Amino acid sequence: MKLTALPFKLSFKPSFKRLALLAATTAVCGTALAQSAICYNCPPEWADWGTQIKAIKADTGITVPPDNKNSGQSLAQLVAEKASPVADVTYLGVTFAIQAQKDGVVAAYKPANWDQIPAGLKDPKGEWVTIHSGTLGFMVNKAALGGKPVPQSWADLLKPEYKGLVGYLDPASAFVGYVGAVAVNQAMGGTLDNFQPAIDYFKKLQKNEPIVPKQTSYARLLSGEIGILLDYDFNAYRARYKDKADVDFVIPKEGTVVMPYVMSLVNKAPHTDNGKKVLDYVLSDKGQSIWANAYLRPVRDVALPKEVAGHFLPASEYARATSVDYQKMADVQKGFSTRYLREVR
Numbered sequence: 001m002k003l004t005a006l007p008f009k010l011s012f013k014p015s016f017k018r019l020a021l022l023a024a025t026t027a028v029c030g031t032a033l034a035q036s037a038i039c040y041n042c043p044p045e046w047a048d049w050g051t052q053i054k055a056i057k058a059d060t061g062i063t064v065p066p067d068n069k070n071s072g073q074s075l076a077q078l079v080a081e082k083a084s085p086v087a088d089v090t091y092l093g094v095t096f097a098i099q100a101q102k103d104g105v106v107a108a109y110k111p112a113n114w115d116q117i118p119a120g121l122k123d124p125k126g127e128w129v130t131i132h133s134g135t136l137g138f139m140v141n142k143a144a145l146g147g148k149p150v151p152q153s154w155a156d157l158l159k160p161e162y163k164g165l166v167g168y169l170d171p172a173s174a175f176v177g178y179v180g181a182v183a184v185n186q187a188m189g190g191t192l193d194n195f196q197p198a199i200d201y202f203k204k205l206q207k208n209e210p211i212v213p214k215q216t217s218y219a220r221l222l223s224g225e226i227g228i229l230l231d232y233d234f235n236a237y238r239a240r241y242k243d244k245a246d247v248d249f250v251i252p253k254e255g256t257v258v259m260p261y262v263m264s265l266v267n268k269a270p271h272t273d274n275g276k277k278v279l280d281y282v283l284s285d286k287g288q289s290i291w292a293n294a295y296l297r298p299v300r301d302v303a304l305p306k307e308v309a310g311h312f313l314p315a316s317e318y319a320r321a322t323s324v325d326y327q328k329m330a331d332v333q334k335g336f337s338t339r340y341l342r343e344v345r
Contacts, residue, residue: 035061035062035063035274036062036063036064036065036271036274037062037063037064037088037089037271037274037275037277037278038064038065038067038086038087038088038089038270038271039064039065039067039087039088039089039090039091039278040067040069040074040077040078040087040089040090040091040266041067041069041070041071041073041074041090041091041092042064042066042067042091043066043067043068043069043215043216044066045216045218045219046216046218046235047132047134047232047234047235047261047291047294047296048234048238048290048291048293048294048296049066049091050066051290051293051294052282052287052290052291053066055281055286055287055290056278056281056282056287059281059286060277060278060281062274062277062278064278068215068216070169070173070174070175070214070215070216071092071093071096071174071175072096072172072173072174072175073173073214074087074090074091074092074096075092075096075099075100075103075105078090078100078103078105078106078266079103079105082103082104082105082267085105085266085267085268085269085270086270087266087269088265088266088269088270088271088272088274088275088278089263089264089265089266089269089275089278089279090106090263090264090266091131091261091262091263092128092175092261092262092263092264093175093176093178093179093259093261093262094128094130094259094260094261094262094326094329094330095175095178095326095329095330095333096175096330097123097127097128097262097264098128098326098327098330099330099333100128100264101123101127101128101264104267105266105267106127106128106264106265106266106267107127107264107265107266107267107268107269107272108123108125108126108127108265109126109265109276109279110126110129111126111129111276111279111280111282111283112280112283112284113283113284113300114126114129114283116300116301117129117130117283117299117300118299121133121260121299122262127264128262128263128264129262129263129264129279129283129299130260130261130262130299131261131262131263131282131283131287131288131291131298131299132260132261132288132291132296132297132298132299133258133259133260133261133296133297133299134232134233134234134235134258134259134261134296134297135232135233135251135256135257135258135259135318135321136176136179136180136183136230136231136232136256136257136258136259136321137230137231137232137233137236137249137250137251137252137256138150138151138157138228138229138230138231138248138249138250138252139221139228139229139230139231139232139235139236139239139247139248139249140227140228140229140236140247140248140249140250141221141222141224141226141227141228141245141246141247142246142247142248143224143246144165144224144225144226144227145165145227145228148161148162148165150248150250151228151250152250152252152253153252153253153254154184154187154188154201154252154253154254155254157205157208157228158201158204158205158207158208159208160207160208162208162227162228163207163208163209164208164209164211165208165226165227165228166205166208166210166211166226166227166228166229166230167210167211167212167213167217167220167221167226167227167228167229167230168180168210168212168229168230169212169213169214169215169216169217169230170212170213170214171202171336171337171340172337172340172341172345173214174214174215175259175261176216176230176231176232177212177230178333178336178337179257179259180230181195181198181202181336181340182198182257182324182329183230183252183255183256183257184197184198184201184202185197185198185201186255186257186322186324187252187254187255187256188200188201188254192324192325192328192329192332193332195332195335195336195339198336199339199340199343199344202340202344203343203344206344211225211226212345217229217231218231218235218239221239221247222239222243222245222247232259233249233251233295233312233313234294234295234296236248236249237249237295237308237311237312238294238295240311241295241311249313251313251317251318251320251321252320253320254320255320255321255322256320256321256322257321257322257323257324258321258322258323260299260326263279263282265279283299283300285302288300288302289302292304292305292308293305293308295308295311295312
């Protein structure tokens with residue numbers, strides 16, 4: 001077969017202008033990467049990460065792209081990328097951080113103000129450190145209830161009148177979902193060695209056709225798609241006092257738990273220095289004040305602004321919220337997740 005010559009010449013010689021443009025683009029991209037820090041699980045709608053990310057950029061020049069993973073998804077990706085990490089830092093529920101430590105995907109770093117953080121809220125080597133904490137309860141969109149009373153107890157959520165209104169994040173994937181399971185388990189008389197009460201509770205709750213997303217569902221609660229969400233006080237107060245939504249926060253009568261959220265430097269992070277600066281910033285006076293203004297409990301002894309403190313439920317309500325053995329909670333998490341997926345979902 002005879003090949004016909006092309007009617008034009010193909011030239012692969014790049015022009016000087018093209019080379020200059022390529023070099024300039026590469027330099028810009030390189031500069032952008034040099035001034036960034038990738039954070040897994042820093043969603044702008046959760047815990048007012050949006051404000052924190054803007055402040056980090058304004059004060060340090062480091063861009064932290066928002067990321068909507070949950071704790072479980074973040075850990076899974078960190079493990080998958082262990083040989084060639086993408087993230088520089090990660091934000092996790094404490095039990096996932098303890099597992100990340102076991103998996104060797106986080107590195108030791110003691111950020112600024114390390115000595116001001118209580119011993120029980122940080123890894124001694126610095127492989128994770130608490131930045132703030134929250135109390136789990138019911139975040140309730142009163143308008144979405146259609147005149148039904150605001151539930152006041154775990155038992156209330158099982159009533160037929162709340163069918164289709166209750167939401168909770170997947171306990172086998174999202175940390176806040178697992179916290180909800182621990183909270184209801186303790187409230188129903190269980191222990192970290194016995195999750196049967198929680199399994200029984202979730203089985204009963206299935207009759208009310210709950211909504212079980214994997215990602216933070218703040219917007220879905222505000223829109224009324226979910227009427228009652230198992231979530232933290234800080235998200236409920238933000239909805240009520242900043243977003244002016246008709247939202248209540250309820251600490252259930254049977255009790256609940258207080259839970260720390262932590263950050264870690266990723267092992268062999270591509271931008272280690274930037275990651276360290278981000279950790280320093282969130283534990284600085286300004287970083288901690290941003291959390292306080294978002295109704296979170298800063299890990300450092302930073303006073304809540306009066307207007308913020310005045311929005312919290314009375315101390316008598318918070319007396320029903322307790323801490324747990326976080327190491328033990330981490331140790332039994334996989335076993336609970338397996339049972340939940342097998343027996344409930």
